[in-house]
Amino acid sequence: MEAGMEFPPETLDRREGPYGEVALRRRESAGAATYEIIANGCFLMDTSDGRSERLLIDATLSSLDDRDDRPSPSVLIGGLGVGFSLAHAAAQPRWGAITVVEREQAVIDWHADGPLAQISGPALADARVEIVRADLVEHVRSASVRYDALCLDIDNGPDWTVTEDNESLYSPSGLAACAARLTPGGVLAVWSAQPSTAFEQALREAGYAGVRTAEIPVRRGVPDAVHLAIRP
Structure with a gap:
């Protein structure tokens, strides 16, 4: 491939499941490969950057450390995506x-x-890591275990859900369910493709404390964001 050339993405796998179609694509540009996950025709995420996914983990851990000194805090990451969040957490x-x-x-x-094993391979071999195949909304509402942190990245943000059922996660009952899955002083972190003042207000109204938003600038448009809140 000539330098600077970019070809249309190649679909490596496409599957129809209970939640619709999910596809993995590879895009070649300037001799480098980028992998993309597409859900029901909607771009979800790719391997081109990863800064905001790593921020999701770092900002959560920082919020925990600011409040107390838990020796080995537990974290729920939802979902797996291209693996940046998991790989970054397992590296710490x-x-x-x-x-x-x-x-x-x-x-x-x-x-x-x-192809995504190149990102997550070492993390998947880590004894601390467990992969649970489940719908995150159902898991949050029905699981009995509690976590010190919830790092959620299943949509393009609270205001732009990938599937309609995910909307309930950001509702008052969904935020209450998240609080029930957290230990006292635990951190809820939600990735978003753009900051949402409405979601910040929803977190406060749901009883969370320390609500704040961390941002990552992008080349075009509004910044990516991580919304953070503490269960009192």
């Missing part, structure tokens, strides 16, 4: 148990023995 010895909830078997397979 500070974390204890790392649970990843992912509803799409295809995404799990792409990490287990597909």
Whole structure:
């Protein structure tokens, strides 16, 4: 390929599941490959950057450390995506148990023995890591275990959900369910493709404390954001 040339993306895998279609694409540009996850025709995420996914983990851990000194805090990451959040968490010895909830078997397979293993391979071999195949909304509402942190990245943001069912996660009852999954003083962190003042207000109205938003500038448009809140 000539320098600077970019070809249309190549679909490596496409599967129809209970939540619709999910696809993995590879895009070649300037001799480098970028992988993209597409859900029901909607771009979800790719491997071109990863800064905001790493911020999701770092800002959460920083919020925990600002409040207390838990020796090995547990974290729930939802979902697996392209693996940046999982890989970054597993690279930090500070974390204890790392649970990843992912509803799409295809995404799990792409990490287990597909192209995305180059990002998540070492993390998947980490004894602290557990992959749970489940719908995150159902898991949050029905699980009995509590976590010190919830790092949620299943949509393009609270104001732009990938599937209609996910909207309930950001509702008053969904935020209450998240609080029930957190230990006292635990951190809820939600990734978003843009800052949402409405979601900040929803967090406050749901009883969370220390509500704040961390931002990552992007080349075009509004910055990516991580909304953070503390269960009192």
